[in-house]
Amino acid sequence: MAAGTEGAKPGDADLLGGAVHRSAALSREGLLERAFTSAFSGLVYAQIWEDPAVDLAALELKPGSTIAAIASGGCNVMSYLTADPARVIAVDLNPHHVALVRLKAAAARTLPDHAAFLRMFGSGEHPQNPALYDAHVRAGLDAGTRGYWEGGSLRGRRIGMFVAGLYRQGLLGRFIMVANWAARRYGVDLSEIAACRTVDEQRRFFETRISPMLDRRLVRWITRRKASLFGLGIPPAQYDALAGDRPMAEVLRERLGRLACGFPMSENYFAWQAFCGGYGENGPFPPYLQAENWDAVRSRADRVSVENVSMTDRLAAAEPGSVDAVVLLDAQDWMTDGQLNAIWTAITRAAAPGARVIYRTAGEETILPGRVKHETLDRWEYLAERSAALHRADRSAIYGGFHIYKLKG
Template sequence: MSDATNVTQQLGAAVFQKPATVLGRLNERVFAHLFDGLVYAQIWEDPVADMDALALKPGADMICIASGGCNVMSYLTADPASVTAVDLSPAHIALLKLKQTAAQTLTQSEFHDLFARADRPNNPALVQQLLPKLDPTARAYWGGHSLGSQRSRYFARGFYRQGVLGRFIGAVHLVGKLARVDFRPLLDAPDMAAQRRFYDTAIDPLFDKKLVRFLARQRASLFGLGIPPAQYDKLAGDGAIIEVLRERARRLVCDFPVRENYFLWQAFHRGYQDAPDASLPPYLMPQNFDQIAARATRVRAENASFTDHLAARADASLDAYTLLDAQDWMNDAQLTALWAQITRTARPGARVLFRTGGTDDILPGRVPQHVLGQWRYDMAASARAFARDRSAIYGGVHLYRFGG
């Protein structure tokens, strides 16, 4: 069996939850197909909130899901001994490896052009310069084509407009344009009071539009947010998905100053702000470049499932785990297998951070007590991490501490 076939099967196992209807099975297969390519050009979890909640110390060994690679690289500012990043998407692993190699090869200004500006005409030449330094799999990805265009050209056309999420945000902008809503005044808002006024007058009414309500009822419409069918069903409840989306949009626009929230810029500008004092992920801040370049070799990227990777790790070998919202995809057996491996590989005092589409912790009653009972839920740290998460698209952030 080839590695590509094995990963595809693992992705299917992560997504497929044996729905009762043909339409449900079709939705899951469409989602799995989309997720096999580039989904997140930028990860949508706040690494600053993560590092605070995890209390990352120099010398720590951590593991996370790679996604767009932003958080993996940003964790290097905390000076960990190692960061292992796993992901079932080969495209995400290729993107992370490109960022690693770029940090070690390019100048700070070139690195900034490639990943912060991400739309400069010289950027494809920078990618071509990096290709010989990549491993064969990543080299084949970035040297290849998608829909008839070289992937290196992504970085000249606006990289953050690419991928499933990038196209979803583009569709949101199209809906706004059809409703004659101009998002640009939000980015010029002088204070949070002005942001709230803009939300109340321009954005909130969109959720009452028939087209928006119709689209929100279609599971496939939200695949671009990385919401698989099983997670959609948990969020939707009794037809409440539109109110969930309304509240998440309100938090994104109203709870954080526009000049301090690069997630807001990604949502309403489709890229980072290009200014000397722009809000950026930690790995893209110019003052952090030397650290990122020096520590990039500490990152290990692997195209595999989280549970399978942990099964090959030594006992008591890790200090910190970040799971994004991957557990929302899992059934009880998958959760139990994952937490059995987390518990086996955890050092005393280890921390696990994860997010949920809904508000509640999903583990009690689903992971056996003999496993979960070795961990303590930190309610105060969880609440603080949720309040600080500028991405604002999740219902909850949760932190567990190992007592073993």
């Protein structure tokens, strides 16, 4: 969640600063926070790193539900359409993410078939993608979003990133490319993990090829620097929560190990993105890109609205009792106690009876007790066992905890 430059509305930079800046500007932490804000000012995530299948299992949505979700790259927002909601309210402080998710929704409505949709957002790199956009999608966009994709960059129109490779774009995409390049300098081609046919083969690849790199002196030195993980979208405050009392290289070994060998490669598109820089030609894919979900996604794409606003402000403006589910991704790891109380006050006001809230954390434990006022948090039930079970099922494997709260009564 961040603010951008071209295409941004007035005040976007203030929105991001309010979310990230927690320290004095000239302090060491303050300088890191502002460096992160600068790094986060463009497109960050072309693909979201939360597993929408886990989200849907946790939310237990009924047809006709209203969902409010932080948008990020939009894979979650688009995948929620498979549950037949009445409305998906997507919000993000980063106008580049807003433009991407609006493009995905418009493309689902206007492209002629699933093959065309998969060409744009599955492979993300095809010479005919701009022509598809011109012929079908552009007329279905609002003027601001159309201006964004047809606006100039150093390589021409922004829609050209769907020729250059969508999943090599943005802060995360470039981070993955650099990490894979660095691995090759150590003699390891990470993409070779795609040839593994069993989880045991994946585990051997990780233990013999990937894990030893994390013992390299240079790698350990780099990962001790908070700025080293900006490319993963991890701000300074979240770095501390992720590391805890351990060296970051050891935390990364644990999380990468689960990503590399916690699930079969044939099922884990997050591992494909991390180690191969994109989806496999024949998948696996997120739910919204799967052929069996095409008709549902296409027919319901007009139920998605995307707004450049904070979740707190959006829910504060919602009708009381109107929202059945709230998806916060890992945004609360960034928040001060004041921000946490503000967002949970807004959530509680907007929540319908039995509403559920889900979020992820860099650390293992839920972060709300002792920080959110008890009169607010006491209205919610923490589903500890279900949270732990679904955390184990989360294929993205990079978070320490997954958490579900349900409104009592």
